[in-house]
Each structure stands twice: as C-alpha cells, then as structure tokens.
Amino acid sequence: MENLQRNIASYYRSKDPIRNLKIRVTLKKVTAASVVPTFAHENKKPSDQIEMQTIKKEDEKTENKAEECVIGWQEKLYCKRETDYYADSENCNSVLDHLYHKEVLSVRNSRTNKRLFSYVDHDNFADDENNDDDETIYVTPVAKRISNLRRRRLANKSMGDRADKDGNKVALQFKNPISDDSSRTLSKLIVPEQSMFIMADLSNDDREPTKEDEYVLCSVTINSNGLISIKPDFNTSNSSYRIVTKSEYQEVYEYRLEHCSKPMSKVEEDREKKALKELYQRHGAYQASLIGTEFATPPPSGTLRVNIFGEINMAKNFEYNDIYIHYCLYLTTEWKTRDSDVIAGFTQISKCKGDKEKTAHFGHPFEFEITYEKANFNQVGVSEWPQLFIEVVSCDSWQRYRIEGYGYTLIPQAPGMHKIEIQTWRPVAPDLVSEMRRFFIGGAPELNDITYVSHPAGSDGPCLSKYGLKTASSGSVTVKMNVLQQSQFFVDKTKSRKKVGTLLDKLGGEETQAALAKVIDAFQKARNRLKAARGELDGIY
Structure with missing residues (x-):
C-alpha cells in the first residue's frame, strides 16, 4: 500500500456554509517498528526448553481495532489529557476554561473517542511540525508590535509599575511570561482566518499522556475570502497516511480522511438556486438604482458617438460694447442628434472692459451629443465634419443692434x-450712408445663411466664388472644447492588438485633415515668397 505525503495541502471553494463540513477519520494501529516479544514463564526452565505456547502476546484484536469518528467544523472533542485537566475546576482561569469544564463533566462518562480528538480556533494550539514560519518568513517590526499589543490584551497578566518613585518611566514587563505556544498562536492572529486541527493521542497505556504524544492528523483553515485549505487532502484511493511515533517503541499508525458532508437533496438544491437567483436580482436592482438610468448604452457597431462639452470663454477687440454671441452646430445628413438636444443658443450680454483690448468674458457652457451613422463609412469616410458657427451681436442701452462679426x-x-480662437469678420456696405445708419440707429448688412461663412449649404459646384462681398476684419472669440469619442472600433482594436490605424483613418477624417494642412502650408509659403519679392522691389525703386 502506497504511503501518501502529509505535508501537501489542497484548496477548495464552496458556496455552502463551512459549518456543514463533515470529515470522517479512521485511525488504525499497524505494528511497531521494533517488535520485542515478552516472555512469561510459569516455571523457570532452560532457554532451549521454552515452549512456544508460553509466549504471551498482546491481544491483536484489541490493539489493531480501528477507531472511526466523524468531526464537524469547530466541533470540540476532548482527549484524555484535556479531560483530566479541565475536570479540575482549579485549573480553569478564563471563561473558555470554565465552559470546557462544564462540557467535560457532562461528557466524561459518555466519551466515545479514545485516541481521536480536536483543537478548535479558540484553543491555544500551534502546529509545531508544519510550522516553519520562523525560518522562511521575515516578520516586520510592525507585525511584532501588533503581536505584542494583542498579547498584552489577551494575556490578562499583571504588569509592573509604569514609573518608579522618581517619576522616571520604566518598560512594562510581564510578571508571568507567556508561553511559546501562546506567542505562536497570537502571531497567527494577524491573518484573518479560522482553523481547526484533528488530532490523535498516540500515547501508551502504561503511562500518562503528554503533549508530545499528540499528533496532527489534519488541519482545516478558511480565510476571509472563502478559500478552504485542508492539509493533508482527503483520501481518494486505497492508500492511507502513515505516522510513526517518536516514542521508544516507534509504533506505526495509518489513518484515512474522507469527506462525508451530507449531500443536498434535489428539493433543497432547487430552493437554494431560486434563493440565490432572487438575491442576485435584488443586488442587481440595487446597483442599478445607485447608478441610475441616465447612462446611455454603448453605440452599435459601425457607429461613432461624439460628446462635446464646451464653453464660450471670452471675446475681444470688437468695436462696440455690450455684446452677446449666437452659436449653432451645423450637421450634415450623416450626422444625427437626439430629439431632445438643442444645437443652438445665445449667451448673455457682456460688457467689454480694457483700454487696449476690449475683452468681454462669458463663461457660457454648451453640450452636444452627435452620432455618425453610415453603412459604408469604412470605404467612403466622413463626407464633412461638424462645424460650430458663431455670430457676434452688440446691443447698447438704446436697443440698437449691430452685427459685430461672423466666424x-x-x-x-x-x-x-x-482651446480654439475663432477670428471673425463682418459684411460692409459699399456706401457711406449704411455706415452712418449703423452708427446712429443701428443695423448693418448681415448674412441670410450663416453657413455662407464657411461653405454655403447647397453649393455643390466645382468652384466656390464670393467675389463682390466686401468685409471688414473684426475681433476674436475664444472657445474651449472637451471632445469624447465612443465606438466599438476601440474595443475591436484592443482585442485584436493590431495596428489598424486610428478611428479617424477609418472614417476618412484624418486623411482630409492632412490634405487640408498641406494646402494651408503651401499657401503660407507662397505668401511669404510674395512678401519677400515685394520687399525687394520696394528697395529697388
């Protein structure tokens, strides 16, 4: 029969309460490692005349009889040493000792276990055989102080004076030092876990049992995360665990561990599943109530959602004071917004301050949520990106309105x-009468379609001409925007871990922006060359 290793632990997780755990332990004495037969002679005879039938052996049926016991979680079974110790009331000092004293008196005569017993989590016990923490684990100073603090709380011993006669502070000392077992147990209290030990008293009948005769058969530990540790594991084959005592006889014992918790019936299992389902539903409803229903679901595949949180910060260098701004968001047919959203608005009237730069502060917030939906956007791209149009209007105390600029x-x-600074311009009338009318009674030329500032809506021709429109430069408006983009494309990119480009590459916007930047760069270079050429001509003439 194969001997199993006793120093290997197994770990389990269970949804059932740990109090339902039951372990069946079977202990059996095999033989002694050194068999020394005892001879008893009725009459002294020579050694060569000893008869075999006069050899007295121990009763094998009594010695080899297996002891079996079913032990539950934190179930206390007393050994002979504990029974004799707690039977005397003078040995009981704490509340737990008095409780054990009452239990021992009630079960002393009806105790069925002979060698098997248990230590529960409240007992002062530490596994010395499997405890090698002193050599492998470094204990920090903080852990030592916490252990000493708990020792002072739990030891319940009288301490020396805190100061001497002269008032000098002295170190606190225990008059009755705590035992080594207690110190090891208290050091383990730092870990948030509960444990119990299934023990065996393997002492001989010819002497009183001691702690050296107690051997750990199994240790069961559960931590705060619900992880159950059983060391050693349950027996799944015919093999057994073996223990050799440290006594002079070196007796050999074998034992088996079996999981014998009561299985759930079909009705109880269905009832538990139903209760857990209701519990999860209530927990989900509670979490949903904390989150609220205002959060939108992610957009479907092939859709880009853009959230814009902006602020019209300030305007400066406009001709008249007391200005306000009319703004609107222009979208093409591929872009959509919610029915309840407003894509246009007005700011408050702000008075300009400053001598050199007339500055009007607004701090007006706005918010847009738009989505781009197109079936073939991967191939076609975005036809036109949304635009924000602004119209700056002045209004004085005589209710005279003037257009200050478009942008x-x-x-x-x-x-x-x-942070964007929008430069503006305004239309100018060709005659002087219109300018006088603007100054005295208000009013000025204005655009019927505000999209004419950029690319007029409906102008699909190959050439855009604004020849004949006279304009004058005006002030500038500063706008701050926080842009958020949401699409399934980001999730697919993260999962695939491939360099598939940016989202704007897929939508076509990045290429359009790059082409536009190249055109503007070429225009700036040509303009600089023209200025340099004019400077050379002025120098010649």
Missing part, C-alpha cells in the same frame, strides 16, 4: 481638451 470652427477630430 466658424471645425469640431476637433481628436479627443481631448482643445
């Missing part, structure tokens, strides 16, 4: 925080 900006294509 626009593209919604940033990259997510994050953006």
Whole structure:
C-alpha cells in the first residue's frame, strides 16, 4: 500500500456554509517498528526448553481495532489529557476554561473517542511540525508590535509599575511570561482566518499522556475570502497516511480522511438556486438604482458617438460694447442628434472692459451629443465634419443692434481638451450712408445663411466664388472644447492588438485633415515668397 505525503495541502471553494463540513477519520494501529516479544514463564526452565505456547502476546484484536469518528467544523472533542485537566475546576482561569469544564463533566462518562480528538480556533494550539514560519518568513517590526499589543490584551497578566518613585518611566514587563505556544498562536492572529486541527493521542497505556504524544492528523483553515485549505487532502484511493511515533517503541499508525458532508437533496438544491437567483436580482436592482438610468448604452457597431462639452470663454477687440454671441452646430445628413438636444443658443450680454483690448468674458457652457451613422463609412469616410458657427451681436442701452462679426470652427477630430480662437469678420456696405445708419440707429448688412461663412449649404459646384462681398476684419472669440469619442472600433482594436490605424483613418477624417494642412502650408509659403519679392522691389525703386 502506497504511503501518501502529509505535508501537501489542497484548496477548495464552496458556496455552502463551512459549518456543514463533515470529515470522517479512521485511525488504525499497524505494528511497531521494533517488535520485542515478552516472555512469561510459569516455571523457570532452560532457554532451549521454552515452549512456544508460553509466549504471551498482546491481544491483536484489541490493539489493531480501528477507531472511526466523524468531526464537524469547530466541533470540540476532548482527549484524555484535556479531560483530566479541565475536570479540575482549579485549573480553569478564563471563561473558555470554565465552559470546557462544564462540557467535560457532562461528557466524561459518555466519551466515545479514545485516541481521536480536536483543537478548535479558540484553543491555544500551534502546529509545531508544519510550522516553519520562523525560518522562511521575515516578520516586520510592525507585525511584532501588533503581536505584542494583542498579547498584552489577551494575556490578562499583571504588569509592573509604569514609573518608579522618581517619576522616571520604566518598560512594562510581564510578571508571568507567556508561553511559546501562546506567542505562536497570537502571531497567527494577524491573518484573518479560522482553523481547526484533528488530532490523535498516540500515547501508551502504561503511562500518562503528554503533549508530545499528540499528533496532527489534519488541519482545516478558511480565510476571509472563502478559500478552504485542508492539509493533508482527503483520501481518494486505497492508500492511507502513515505516522510513526517518536516514542521508544516507534509504533506505526495509518489513518484515512474522507469527506462525508451530507449531500443536498434535489428539493433543497432547487430552493437554494431560486434563493440565490432572487438575491442576485435584488443586488442587481440595487446597483442599478445607485447608478441610475441616465447612462446611455454603448453605440452599435459601425457607429461613432461624439460628446462635446464646451464653453464660450471670452471675446475681444470688437468695436462696440455690450455684446452677446449666437452659436449653432451645423450637421450634415450623416450626422444625427437626439430629439431632445438643442444645437443652438445665445449667451448673455457682456460688457467689454480694457483700454487696449476690449475683452468681454462669458463663461457660457454648451453640450452636444452627435452620432455618425453610415453603412459604408469604412470605404467612403466622413463626407464633412461638424462645424460650430458663431455670430457676434452688440446691443447698447438704446436697443440698437449691430452685427459685430461672423466666424466658424471645425469640431476637433481628436479627443481631448482643445482651446480654439475663432477670428471673425463682418459684411460692409459699399456706401457711406449704411455706415452712418449703423452708427446712429443701428443695423448693418448681415448674412441670410450663416453657413455662407464657411461653405454655403447647397453649393455643390466645382468652384466656390464670393467675389463682390466686401468685409471688414473684426475681433476674436475664444472657445474651449472637451471632445469624447465612443465606438466599438476601440474595443475591436484592443482585442485584436493590431495596428489598424486610428478611428479617424477609418472614417476618412484624418486623411482630409492632412490634405487640408498641406494646402494651408503651401499657401503660407507662397505668401511669404510674395512678401519677400515685394520687399525687394520696394528697395529697388
């Protein structure tokens, strides 16, 4: 029969309470490692005339009889040494000792276990055979102080004076030092776990049992995370665990551990599943009530959702004071917004301050949520990115309204925080009468379609001409935007871990932006060359 290793632990998890755990232990004495037969002679005879029938052997039926016991979680079974110790009331000092004293008196005469017993979590016991923490684990100073603090709380011993006659502080000392077993047990209290030990008293009948005769058969530990540790594991084959005593006889014992918890019936299992389902549903409803219902679900595949949280910060360098701004978001047919969302608005009237730069502060927030939906956006791309148009209007105390400027900006294509300064212009009438009318009674030329500032809606021709429109430069408006983008594309990119480009590459916006940047760069270079050429001509003439 194969001998199993006793120093290997197994770990389990169970949804059932740990109090339902039952372990069946079977202990059996095999033989002694050194068999020394005893001879008893009725009459002294020579050694060569000893008869075999006069050899007195121990009763094998009595010695080899197996002892079996079923032990539950934190079930206390007393050995002979504990029974004799707790039977005397003078040995009882704590509340737990008095409780054990009452239990021992009640079960002393009806005790069925002979060698098998147990230590529960409240007992002062530490496994010395499997405890090698002193050599392998470094104990920090904080852990030592916590252990000493718990020792002072639990030892319940009288301490020396805190100060001498002169008032000098002295170190606290225990008059009755705590035992080594207690110190090891108290050091383990730092770990949030509960444990119990199934023991065996393997002492001989010819002398009183001691702690050296007690051997650990199995240790069961459960921590705060519900992880159950059983060392050694349950026997699954015909093999047994073996123990050799340290006495002079070196007796050999074998034992088996079996899991014998009562299985659940079909009705109880269905009832538990139903209760757990209701519990999870209530917990989910409770979490949903904490989160609320205002959070939107992620957009479906092939859809881009853009959230814009912006602020019209300030405006400066406009001609008249007391200005306000009219803003609106322009979307093409591929872009959609919620029915309840407002994509246009007005700021409050702000008075300009400052001599050199007339600055009007607004701090007006706005928020847009737009989605891009197109079946073939992977091939076609975004036809046109959304634009924010602004119209700056002044209004004085005589209720004279004047158009101060028009401007626009593209919604940033990259997510994050953006600060944009929008330069504006206003239409100018060709005659002097219109300017006088603007000064005295208000009113000025204005645009019927605000999209004319950028690319007029409906102008699909190959050439865009604004020839004949006279304009004058005006002030600038500062806008801050925080852009958030949400799409299933980001999830697919994370899962695939492939370099498939950015989302804007898929939507076509990045390529459009890059082409536009190249055109603007080429225009700036040509303009600089033209200025340099004019400077050379002025120098010649």
